[in-house]
Amino acid sequence: MxxxxxxxxxxxxxxxxxxxxxxxxxxxxxxxxxxxxxxxxxxxxxxxxxxxxxxxxxxxxxxxxxxxxxxxxxxxTSKTPRANAVCKIIKKPKLFQYIKYYKVNELLFKMAFSSEYELYLVHPKFAHLEVPKKSNHSHTFSVFSQDNFIYLYVNNTFINGWNRKEIHFFQGKFSMEFIQKIHSKEERQWLGVFHASAVSNGKKSILFLGNSGNGKSTSLALLQANGFTCLADDFVPIDSKTKNVYSFPAAISVKENSLNTLLTRYPDLENSIVYHFKELNKTVRFLKPNNTNFLSHLPCKDLVFIKYEKDSVLKCTKISKIAAFQLLVPDSWLSPIKENVQLFLEWFTSLNYYQITYSENEKMIATVSKIFTNDL
Amino acid sequence: MKHQKAKNQKISRKEALNKISKYGENSILTALGTYLILDPKKAQSHSPENPGMGF
Incomplete structure (x- = not known):
C-alpha cells in the first residue's frame, strides 16, 4: 500500500x-x-x-x-471520499420578500428570504431571536430558490445549493454558518455536530441522543423547566480546541405527542403556532430555550441514550463505549480533518455512556440530576 | 473478508456459511476479518421533521 x-x-x-x-x-x-x-x-x-x-x-x-x-x-478500495461539492454559483436576486433581524447576544444578523417557502425553512426555529429592524447588523444571510434548488449566501459569499429533496442538508449548512458567525469559528475548528439535545447545570453539559421520537427534545424541555439550561436542540456543535459543547440558539421542537406532558410546565404552548408536515403527518410547535447567553460553552463528560417508553419502569444502565460509538457515528457529522478525528476519538474515549428508559418524568429528572452530580 | 454495515448487523445463514468457509479451518482469520464500517453523515444536517417539508 x-x-x-x-x-x-x-x-x-x-x-x-x-x-x-x-x-x-x-x-x-x-x-x-x-x-x-x-x-x-x-x-x-x-x-x-x-x-x-x-x-x-x-x-x-x-x-x-x-x-x-x-x-x-x-x-x-473502500469507497471514494465524498467531496463537498459546491454547485454552480447562482447570482443573488435583488428582491427578497421577507427580511428578519435576529439578535444573538450583542450580535445582529439580517436574514433575507425570497419567499414564504424559504422563510418557513428557517424562521420558525429562530423566531424568538427576532428584533425590530436595525441597521447595524454584522452579517447577512440570503436564502432563495431557483429551479427546484435552494441557495444560500452568507454576506456576499455563495455557500451552496441543495435540491429541495435534501432540505435538511440546507438547514444543517445554514445552522453551521450561523453558529460559525456566532462563535467566530471556521468549519475546521469544530470536531463535529451531533444530532442530539444538550442540557447544562451551568458548570457542565450532558448530551441526549436517540432515534427521532425517543424523547430527546421532550426530556430537554422537562429539564429546562426544572432548573437546567437548554444549550442546544437537534444540532449540537463541539469545538476542537476546548472540546466543549457550544450553545446553539434554536428553539426546542415539541411534537404533538409531547404536548400534554409539557403543557403543565409551558401553558403558552397551547396557543403557539402549529406547523404541519403534510408528508410526515406530524405537527410541531417551538419552545423558546431558557438560555440567556448564546455564547456559552461547557465541557461534557456524560452522554445519555434516552428513550421514553410508555408504562416502563425507569432503567439507567452504563453502556460500553464500542456500543455507544456504533450509535453515535452514523447520526453525526464529524470533521474529516485528521487532527480533528484524533481529538474526537480522545474526547469520545473520555466520556461516560448511559442508557435511560423512562415513563415517569420526575424519575428521569432525578436520574439526570444524579449524573450531573456524579451520584449515580 | 467480511464486513458488516452498522445499520444492518444481521447476516443471513448463507453469508454466515460463506464467512466460516472463507479461510477453511482458520477460524481465527474469519474472526479477524470481521469488522464493522461506520459512515458519519456527509454534511451537517437537521432532523427531517423541521419545517419546510410538505407545507
Missing amino acids: KKGLKYVSTRIEDKTIVWSEHSNEYLIVENTTATIIEKLYSGNTVQEIATTIVNDLKVPLNTAIDFIVDLEKKVK
Whole structure:
C-alpha cells in the first residue's frame, strides 16, 4: 500500500477504531487486525506482515498472505471520499420578500428570504431571536430558490445549493454558518455536530441522543423547566480546541405527542403556532430555550441514550463505549480533518455512556440530576 | 473478508456459511476479518421533521 496515507487508530475496550482519510469511514476491528492495517498504512509489504503473523496466529504463510491481500483490498478500495461539492454559483436576486433581524447576544444578523417557502425553512426555529429592524447588523444571510434548488449566501459569499429533496442538508449548512458567525469559528475548528439535545447545570453539559421520537427534545424541555439550561436542540456543535459543547440558539421542537406532558410546565404552548408536515403527518410547535447567553460553552463528560417508553419502569444502565460509538457515528457529522478525528476519538474515549428508559418524568429528572452530580 | 454495515448487523445463514468457509479451518482469520464500517453523515444536517417539508 502507498506509504503516507493518513489514518488514525485508537484502542477502545477490546477493539480498535481505525479511521482513514481517503474514505472518511470508521472501522471497528479486532486489535490484531488493526495492527495489520497500521503496518499496511506504514508501507510494510504483504510478505513482511505475513511473515510476522504466521507464528502468532499459527496459520500457513499462504493463508496469511491471502488474508492480508484481502484486507488491503478492502481498506484500499473502500469507497471514494465524498467531496463537498459546491454547485454552480447562482447570482443573488435583488428582491427578497421577507427580511428578519435576529439578535444573538450583542450580535445582529439580517436574514433575507425570497419567499414564504424559504422563510418557513428557517424562521420558525429562530423566531424568538427576532428584533425590530436595525441597521447595524454584522452579517447577512440570503436564502432563495431557483429551479427546484435552494441557495444560500452568507454576506456576499455563495455557500451552496441543495435540491429541495435534501432540505435538511440546507438547514444543517445554514445552522453551521450561523453558529460559525456566532462563535467566530471556521468549519475546521469544530470536531463535529451531533444530532442530539444538550442540557447544562451551568458548570457542565450532558448530551441526549436517540432515534427521532425517543424523547430527546421532550426530556430537554422537562429539564429546562426544572432548573437546567437548554444549550442546544437537534444540532449540537463541539469545538476542537476546548472540546466543549457550544450553545446553539434554536428553539426546542415539541411534537404533538409531547404536548400534554409539557403543557403543565409551558401553558403558552397551547396557543403557539402549529406547523404541519403534510408528508410526515406530524405537527410541531417551538419552545423558546431558557438560555440567556448564546455564547456559552461547557465541557461534557456524560452522554445519555434516552428513550421514553410508555408504562416502563425507569432503567439507567452504563453502556460500553464500542456500543455507544456504533450509535453515535452514523447520526453525526464529524470533521474529516485528521487532527480533528484524533481529538474526537480522545474526547469520545473520555466520556461516560448511559442508557435511560423512562415513563415517569420526575424519575428521569432525578436520574439526570444524579449524573450531573456524579451520584449515580 | 467480511464486513458488516452498522445499520444492518444481521447476516443471513448463507453469508454466515460463506464467512466460516472463507479461510477453511482458520477460524481465527474469519474472526479477524470481521469488522464493522461506520459512515458519519456527509454534511451537517437537521432532523427531517423541521419545517419546510410538505407545507
